[in-house]
Amino acid sequence: MIYLDYNSSAPCDIRVIHRVTEVLKQVGNTSSVHRCGQLMSSLLSQARRRIADFLDVSKDSLLFTSGATESNHMILQGIDRDVLLISALSHPSALEAVALSKKVYHILPVTEDGLLDLDVLTRYVTHYSESSILLSLSYGESETGILQPLDAIMGICKAADVFVHLDASQALGRVPLLLRKWGVGAVSFSGHKVGAPQGVGAVYIQNRALLHRFMGGGGQEGGLRSGTPNLSGIVGFAEAMDSISSSLWAEVENKRNRMESHLMEWNPDLYIAGKKRDRLPNTSLMATGSLSSHIQVIRLDGEGICVSAGSACGAKKQLPLHSLTVMKVAQKKANSGIRVSIGPKTTWDEIDFFMRAYQRIHETALPISKKMPNRSKI
Amino acid sequence: MSSSSLIYLDYQATTPCDPRVLEKMMPYFKEIYGNPHSRNHDFGWKAEQGVEAARAQVAATIGADAKEIIFTSGATESNNLAIKGAAKFYSEKRHIITTQIEHKCVLASCRQLEREGWEITYLPVGKTGRIDLDQLKKAMRPDTLMVSVMAVNNEIGVIQPIEEIGAMCREKGVLFHTDAAQAVGKIPLDVKKMNIDLLSISGHKLYGPKGIGALYISRKPRVRLEALIHGGDQERGFRSGTLPTPLCVGLGEACALAQQEMESENSRIEGLRKQFLKKIFSSLSDVTLNGDEAYRIPGNINLSFAYVEGEGLMMGIKDLALSSGSACTSQSLESSYVLRALGVDDDLAPTSLRIGLGRFTTHEEVDYAADSICRAVLKLREMSPLWEMAQAGIDLRTVQWGQHH
Structure with missing residues (x-):
């Protein structure tokens, strides 16, 4: 074949599978205070650090989810912004999340090369200059692989204080992601597109205070995303990041x-x-x-x-x-x-x-x- | 720090993944790495077959049809989706009934709806931890949308009268959701017989992997929900996102094993619990079992030890991995809201231990744990002035304590 x-979906490397299996064989809940729990929470924290280091962002700005679809929803439904602008060349999960947000939203057209139409962007940004705005882009769109011209886009967005979200599910590990240099506000990631097992993803959020809680419960992931974390998947995610060159x-x-x-x-x-x-x-x-x-x-x-x-x-x-x-x-x-x-x-x-x-x-x-x-x- | 010298007695926080489950999952990590939604090619196809077989296994465990099961990332998501999703879909009905001892994710979902204008009744539970059916009946109103009552509590293991609640809900035309994270594989469940409309399942509480759960959504009668996560139209539109094939397969196998072995496993664990309690009660006085004695799963023991200090007790049994509250709350020092709802004294709650027994617990471990706990309690009591006073017949409740420390 x-x-x-x-x-x-990218195949899992054998080294990743070994690590995932090792973690699956261990018992403990990251929230338990006893040693089994502590061991699990230290694995969680190490994995978070490894991925944060790879992205050159702070450990606290990285939250784990069940995958990029959830990440898109967590950000686009939960962001503290009045108006959502989204590129037409986005993943269905991002387009649906924007529609579910119950906020004012616009789907922005792209050129025949798939690039965001910057004139249209400028018009919308000017029109909504009294409101707080989010712009969501797919960076490395899944069907075409098209990368948006971030330098130009960020120029417009920074001048108008627009919060930028990138869906980088396909871009992670494949092209450089200069999150801090670009100054993007939030990014969605997928584990299984970089060789981690399916069922794990992440959110980068530069300022956590801007994000509302997505799922309530035990208060895991800084209270923003409850639920016992998929530890084997998360450790596999970190392991997969290590083999990227x-x-x-x-x-x-x-x-x-x-x-x-x-x-x-x-x-x-x-x-x-x-x-x-x-x-x-x-x-x-x-x-x-x-x-x-x-x-x-x-x-x-x-x-x-x-x-x-x-x-x-x-x-x-x-x-x-x-x-x-x-x-x-x-x-x-x-x-x-x-x-x-x-x-x-x-x-x-x-x-x-x-x-x-x-x-x-x-x-x-x-x-x-x-x-x-x-x-x-x- | 290795955990190998620890005795694991925290089966309600999480269970080890059964090696047979892991074995079933392995090919889906190694060879069949397709996206189960890539319907047009062979790998995607095989992945989809694995997922669908697992769905049927999950369904069979609770007497449902495979079409009624959707996969989620875990019970927290299932509970959030069931409660918020139903409330948002049937938004003309604004009242929901639940209990004071639900898992935090059910309570959090209810609180969020409260902030958005829904009315929630939090039913109290008696000393036994079971709800009063008359109270439930009285709480039902014409605008009641849903009753959400957990099948088995995570801290005290108490089983609620699910079949009776289901019959009552069906009669009144009210939706019935049950958080069965602690119940699947531990007690017999039949969604049709019990008139359950929505049921939440967790993988890692029944010897499956973490990161996977399921929600049963009845088709007859048809229950509708507003999705929390939308986008790829996976899972009948109720829940989008690429399905984690190995985890789904793991959950399916875990369910199948639990169903096959439930009876024999329960009787074995019941034996272990009896052995444990016999040891404790024959060596110690002033110990209370929290929660109903008869209506509880065999793997749960929740005990309060009077006249000892909670932190000291935990320090004395460091080689036992167990909780002094629900795993999700034990990092905060507040006393358990479940025990408080049972009317357990505030002084007693911190000295309570949840001892969770399960599939891999042995006789030797149970003996060792009971001996360690007895030893620690006796030692702490020897040093305790309160214990001394109580032994001298002084009722501590009547003592006027001085201002100085």
Whole structure:
């Protein structure tokens, strides 16, 4: 099986699994005062420190959650701001959280390259200059990998005292995150996208006083998020962060770029979302316009290759892909998009195998659409 | 500092993950690392199959249909979702009934609703820790939306009359939610027979992993909730976010094991409890068992020791991992609100110990723990002027204490 779906879930490293299993074998509740409890709370605190150090932020600004979806909700529903602005190129969980917040909100359009329209941003910021504003962006959008131009955006936001939230679920570990330099207010993270087990995520919040409590109860995570923490997942998260290296990801980017060049040679009309812009090093959302995304995904699966037709969270939804719709890509093209997302373990041979299959599927596709009976073979 | 020399007697705070559960989870960490929502490829498919098999296992434990189970990050989330989600969905009904001894996350959810304009009745409990059904009946009003009563209390292990409460709620058309974090796998539960509409489950209280729980949401009659976490439409729209496949599989296996072994496990643990109490009561006087004796799970013992000082007692039994209150509250020094609701004296509450027995507790450990506790209590009493006075027949309540220390 060739796994080219890292943005949906990255495999756990064996070292991470060992550590997770070790913690699962230990007993104790982080809130208990006896030694078993203390041992668990020291594991929790060490993991928090390791991740905070990686991000170069203070330990107290990092809260653990069950995943990025919860993180998005905790921030966007709980933030002390009157008006919420969110980029259209955001994960469904962030868009839904904004809608659930019962506050004034606006979904801001993006250009055909997927970048936030800065003129529109400026207009909204000026319009609401009397209110407190939050801007939410996906930094490393999950379907396209597009990275927003933060320097320009932060320039506008700092001048107008806008609180900025980043959903960095896909960006963590893959591109540098200069949270303090940028001066962002809050960030959502996912564990399983960086090789931690599923079921753990985090929130970075620069000023805790701005965040309302999300789930009440035993008062864990500074009272902002109650519930016995998923300790094995959290320790696994910290362990996964340790194995991240920028040189590995530079290699990933090389492979991705080589793949895109090869495919462009094969089909010069191939559309690759955000190709000319900054993107995550591992993501390629490609569309030919000739075959539906679902058919491609199913056929590739038949060849032993895992890719996605966009975000897994929207897998049940109909085409076209959310990202391509908001980037105003023509419907026919948008209906044919598939997301290839690779990781440090992906080999060139695997990519080569995928490219051959991708080409074959498209080359044999044309006659099939003319000869309907063959469809039953799909 | 190693915990290996400790005897673990805190099964209501958390349980060890059963090795059989861990074994079931392993392939989902190692080989089947797909996102269970990636429906179009093989890994995602296998992950989804694992999740769905687990869902069926959870459902079977409480007599529900698999479609009625959603996975959450734990009982705290389940309770928050059940109470706040129902209140927000059926917002025309503004009254909720609960008890004074619920877990903090139920009380916190109720308090938040109170601040937003809902009315909450906190039913008192008697000395036994069980609610009075007549009082519950009287508290019900035409605008009562929901009754939320925990099946088993986390501090005193007392079992509430769930079936009776369910019948009463059904008759009045009121929703019935029960926090069953401490009950699943410990007492028989049947959501249909007991007329339960919403039921919260925790993984790490029943030998499963931490970070996973479930909420049963009845489909017949159909119960609706407003989601707390929305976005990917996972879990029938009630709860979004990527499902943690290994944790779901772990919870499913933990439920299946608990159901298979409940009867034999309960009788074994009951034996351990009897052995423990016999030792304590034959060596010590002035010890009270908090909470009902008959209606409680076998794994819970909650004792108050008169004439000893709480902190001293904990220091004397440092090799026993147990709690002097609920794990979630024991870091704060306030006395347990559960014991206070039972009418336990404020002086006695801090000298109370919760001894939680479970699947891996042995006869030797129980003997050792009982001996250590007896030794510590006797030693503290020897040094206590209060004990001396009590032995001399002075009623301490009538003593006029001086101003100086």
